[in-house]
Amino acid sequence: xxxxxxxxxxxxxxxxxxxxxxxxxxxxxxxxxxxxxxxxxxxxxxxxxxxxxxxxxxxxxxxxxxxxxxxxxxxxxxxxxxxxxxxxxxxxxxxxxxxxxxxxxxxxxxxxxxxxxxxxxxxxxxxxxxxxxxxxxxxxxxxxxxxxxxxxxxxxxxxxxxxxxxxxxx
Amino acid sequence: xxxxxxxxxxxxxxxxxxxxxxxxxxxxxxxxxxxxxxxxxxxxxxxxxxxxxxxxxxxxxxxxxxxxxxxxxxxxxxxxxxxxxxxxxxxxxxxxxxxxxxxxxxxxxxxxxxxxxxxxxxxxxxxxxxxxxxxxxxxxxxxxxxxxxxxxxxxxxxxxxxxxxxxxxxxxxxxxxxxxxxxxxxxxxxxxxxxxxxxxxxxxxxxxxxxxxxxxxxxxxxxxxxxxxxxxxxxxxxxxxxxxxxxxxxxxxxxxxxxxxxxxxxxxxxxxxxxxxxxxxxxxxxxxxxxxxxxxxxxxxxxxxxxxxxxxxxxxxxxxxxxxxxxxxxxxxxxxxxxxxxxxxxxxxxxxxxxxxxxxxxxxxxxxxxxxxxxxxxxxxxxxxxxxxxxxxxxxxxxxxxxxxxxxxxxxxxxxxxxxxxxxxxxxxxxxxxxxxxxxxxxxxxxxxxxxxxxxxxxxxxxxxxxxxxxxxxxxxxxxxxxxxxxxxxxxxxxxxxxxxxxxxxxxxxxxxxxxxxxxxxxxxxxxxxxxxxxxxxxxxxxxxxxxxxxxxxxxxxxxxxxxxxxxxxxxxxxxxxxxxxxxxxxxxxxxxxxxxxxxxxxxxxxxxxxxxxxxxxxxxxxxxxxxxxxxxxxxxxxxxxxxxxxxxxxxxxxxxxxxxxxxx
Numbered sequence: 049x050x051x052x053x054x055x056x057x058x059x060x061x062x063x064x065x066x067x068x069x070x071x072x073x074x075x076x077x078x079x080x081x082x083x084x085x086x087x088x089x090x091x092x093x094x095x096x097x098x099x100x101x102x103x104x105x106x107x108x109x110x111x112x113x114x115x116x117x118x119x120x121x122x123x124x125x126x127x128x129x130x131x132x133x134x135x136x137x138x139x140x141x142x143x144x145x146x147x148x149x150x151x152x153x154x155x156x157x158x159x160x161x162x163x164x165x166x167x168x169x170x171x172x173x174x175x176x177x178x179x180x181x182x183x184x185x186x187x188x189x190x191x192x193x194x195x196x197x198x199x200x201x202x203x204x205x206x207x208x209x210x211x212x213x214x215x216x217x218x
Numbered sequence: 219x220x221x222x223x224x225x226x227x228x229x230x231x232x233x234x235x236x237x238x239x240x241x242x243x244x245x246x247x248x249x250x251x252x253x254x255x256x257x258x259x260x261x262x263x264x265x266x267x268x269x270x271x272x273x274x275x276x277x278x279x280x281x282x283x284x285x286x287x288x289x290x291x292x293x294x295x296x297x298x299x300x301x302x303x304x305x306x307x308x309x310x311x312x313x314x315x316x317x318x319x320x321x322x323x324x325x326x327x328x329x330x331x332x333x334x335x336x337x338x339x340x341x342x343x344x345x346x347x348x349x350x351x352x353x354x355x356x357x358x359x360x361x362x363x364x365x366x367x368x369x370x371x372x373x374x375x376x377x378x379x380x381x382x383x384x385x386x387x388x389x390x391x392x393x394x395x396x397x398x399x400x401x402x403x404x405x406x407x408x409x410x411x412x413x414x415x416x417x418x419x420x421x422x423x424x425x426x427x428x429x430x431x432x433x434x435x436x437x438x439x440x441x442x443x444x445x446x447x448x449x450x451x452x453x454x455x456x457x458x459x460x461x462x463x464x465x466x467x468x469x470x471x472x473x474x475x476x477x478x479x480x481x482x483x484x485x486x487x488x489x490x491x492x493x494x495x496x497x498x499x500x501x502x503x504x505x506x507x508x509x510x511x512x513x514x515x516x517x518x519x520x521x522x523x524x525x526x527x528x529x530x531x532x533x534x535x536x537x538x539x540x541x542x543x544x545x546x547x548x549x550x551x552x553x554x555x556x557x558x559x560x561x562x563x564x565x566x567x568x569x570x571x572x573x574x575x576x577x578x579x580x581x582x583x584x585x586x587x588x589x590x591x592x593x594x595x596x597x598x599x600x601x602x603x604x605x606x607x608x609x610x611x612x613x614x615x616x617x618x619x620x621x622x623x624x625x626x627x628x629x630x631x632x633x634x635x636x637x638x639x640x641x642x643x644x645x646x647x648x649x650x651x652x653x654x655x656x657x658x659x660x661x662x663x664x665x666x667x668x669x670x671x672x673x674x675x676x677x678x679x680x681x682x683x684x685x686x687x688x689x690x691x692x693x694x695x696x697x698x699x700x701x702x703x704x705x706x707x708x709x710x711x712x713x714x715x716x717x718x719x720x721x722x723x724x725x726x727x728x729x730x731x732x733x734x735x736x737x738x739x740x741x742x743x744x745x746x747x748x749x750x751x752x753x754x755x756x757x758x759x760x761x762x763x764x765x766x767x768x769x770x771x772x773x774x775x776x777x778x779x780x781x782x783x784x785x786x787x788x789x790x791x792x793x794x795x796x797x798x799x800x801x802x803x804x805x806x807x808x809x810x811x812x813x814x815x816x817x818x819x820x821x822x823x824x825x826x827x828x829x830x831x832x833x834x835x836x837x838x839x840x841x842x843x844x845x846x847x848x849x850x851x852x853x854x855x856x857x858x859x860x861x862x863x864x865x866x867x868x869x870x871x872x873x874x875x876x877x878x879x880x881x882x883x
Contacts, residue, residue: 164335174296178304179311181297186315194323197334197342206296 092218102215103156120160134161137196141168144195148188151175154213166196169203173210181206282634287673290412301709302644302676306416313412320407348374356386363392368404371396372433390437391446397434398454401427416640428460445476452478456485461492472509480515483507488524491531500541503528519557522549523597526563534570542567558636559599561588562606569614577614581607585623592631601638604628605646612649618657621650647675655684660692676708683719690723695737698724702744711751712761721745721770730777742778745771749787762799765791769802776809781817784810788822792829801833811841815848820855831862839863 088108090100106115119138123131142157145168155171168188172181185202192200207213287298290309299305323330327344335342345367348354354374362371371393378385406413438451448471455464468486471478486493487503494502503525510517525545532538542564546556556564561584568580584607595601604624611621628634628646637643647670654666663685671677677685682705689697702720710716724741731738749771752761768791775784788810791798807830814823823845830838842863845851851859 178297178299179307182292182308182311183315183318185292186312186317187319188315190316190319191322194319194330194342197339202292204292204294204297206294208296 090218096217098218099211099214100216100218101155101213105215105218118156118158120158122161140195141166141192141200144192145170145188149184154207154210164198166192166198166200167203168192168200171205171207171213174206174208282674284669284674300672300676300707302678303709305676306640309412310416313410317410345370348377350377350380352377354378354381355383356389359385359389360392363389363396366396366400366405368396368400368402372402390441391450394434394437394441394447395450397432397437398450399457401454401458402429402432402434414639418641424459426459426461428455428458430460443474445471445478448476449479449482452482453485456482456489461489465489465493477513480510480518481520483510483515484518484520484524487521488527490528496533499528499532500536517549517552517554519554519560519597522546522554522556523559523563523599526560526567527599530563530566538567539571539576557596557600558588558593558603559597559601562599562603565606565610569610574615577610578617578620581610581615581620582623585620585627589623589627590630591627593633593636595636601636601642604633604637605642608646608649612653616653616656618653621653625650644675644678648678648681651675651677651681652684655681655688660688660694660697663688664697671704672707679710679713679716682708682710683715686716686719686723690719690726693727695724695727695741699740699744702748706751711748712755712757712759714761717748717752717761718764718767720748721767721774725770725773728774728777732779734777734779738774739778742774742780742783745774746780746783749790753790763790763794763797765798765800765802768798769806772802772810773806776806776813781813781819784813785819785822788826788829792825795829795832801835804830804835804837807835808841811844815845818849820849820851823849824855824858827859828862839866 090098090104092098103115111117119134121134122128123134138159141159145157146153149172152172152175153170154173158169160167160169181204185204189200189202287293290312291298291305297308299308323344327347330342330344348358348370354377356378359371359374359378362374375385375393434451434454438447441447448467452464452467452471455461455467465486468478468482483506487506490499490502490506507517507521510521522545526542529538529542529545546560546564549556564584565581568577571577593600604627607624608621611617611624628637637646651666651670654663658666667685682701686701689701698720705711705716705720724745728738728741729735734742749768752763768787772784772787772791775781775787791802807826811823811826814820814826827838827841827845830841842859846859
């Protein structure tokens, strides 16, 4: 249950970890658990009007098959460092970006860590003028660097319509 | 698989390899033989490497890619700037965002006290504010001075005095030097590169900006008088144009027998134009050089540049050219190699010479000297060279070949770092492009245009105008649509002179035929879009349409066989008749009337004739006659026409009718 309360992407990584861990202990999830799994699934509407992005349309089980992770780091690998801190920081970055770029992100926020650099990627809607976007880029990069004390870079792609990212309606 | 089989396969493989890569194989064999032959292994000497050497080596593998925007911009179609103003605005907006973050950090310093990185990185922490409760010592002061934080250093210095902490002599001297160097004004933070790059401050500051009675002066009074303190205060005063007092202190120091630092002598030479009279100036310089010599200083690059600067300020009729060349030759004996800045001054010294060949000689011999060399900044004036050189190429020499050589030098190695700032860069390219447009054929012009525009350089309005004129002169119609697209991207679509030139050129070179050729259709499309773009824009300062411009659009639409659009343009002409300056050519109206007749639009025909009548064309009757001849007018129309132009215009028709009736009779 604790696992389920953490954010979606994290949950997936940790789920994998739990799976590994459990298999090592010769313990397996029962089919009952599998059947009640709700995370990362979207309910179908009667008139099929719920828009889904590609990321949302694919179930969490298809990670590494049809879609990819939202957080890229090595903290959960063998001898990886700062797993908890990384998770909390990633959550902080997500909250900060969604709040700063209010109503502009139309995709998940992807956080990639390489060496000491954090790259934050995503797709945004062209809802504001370019120069305001540049202001926000400068502001987010600088403030996040102060907070996380490492270089932070934003890698954004823009779309002219919110519909551009919709993969299907359910 | 048997062993022999395997062997055979391997052999086949090796054979194939030999055939394919025979040379490589040979090299390999040679290498093998070398190894067996040489007995002693010579280990090369270790090359000492700096911490960033590997990064520099990596960076050197990447060249500026003209097809991509500058790396400071976000790589996304929406976020890539094209016009000059957007380049500036985007970069500065980003920096403004960074400054906001800095402000947040300073305002809420208590929130940013965590230490995440190990070892801690100072640059990410908020600035430390010192107050009376803090323990301040010499070490803190030294650190602050080293990081050039002026007001903080003064604060800590005062605090230390208050708390009776003994301040070391070194620190006092360092503080004095810091205050003198920056004139006690806080500097633009080092990380704000864009603000520096886009600063519009081009002029050499000749105003006195030195702060009288400043803390530096007080500190100078407090400190024991010696050569170091004198050097610092004189340098500060001279740098911020407090010449009189600076010079007085200099004389004082010399009289007291202090040996000042070499920079002081250089600065004194540099300001000689403000100290010594015209006749005395060269003597003044030589005197100071001999004092330098007495004090055991060797001249350095700054001495050379100071002398050249002083010579540049000399009047036209002096022998400054000769003196400058002699100085360079003389200082070469001391091992002073002139920097790019020296050449910049040299070009300016020679700029008064009327004779073009001397100009040519000086720039080409400078280029002979420095072609294919890589430069790093050695003097602050080095960043002026490329700008001045291209200026000379355009205004004095008018020689494209030498401009190519200058450009080649600029793009060699890391020389591009010495372009200066954004203004100098754009002026450099403006001169370069004007020269290319003047002297090259259209194909070459567009080769350069495609390479530099828009990522490295965006042409200014006058350059674009020149380009359009050249295209017009060459009659290269196919370039107009492309130019118009670029004009829209450069945000020049509402500039009067650009539109006038473009439309005039298109009309001049357009060959109308029936049915319209593809290029005519394209030109019509371009002209129409230039009209619509300006009509639909929400910008307050709208373009002032002239009769000629609208007439040109009209005729282009007609030649593209688009009567509907032509009608709209004509309606604009009629509707805003009072605001539009000038009238279209008669020919245009004539063709328009033909088109109206062809399309059987009697209303427009009448409007056309009325318009021509109101604007006083000579040949209105010919238009009316044409109308009468081609269209059977109703009686009401006929009376209207007669009221406008008199009954005579029906004369011909009546005669014709009469003749016809006669013939039938």
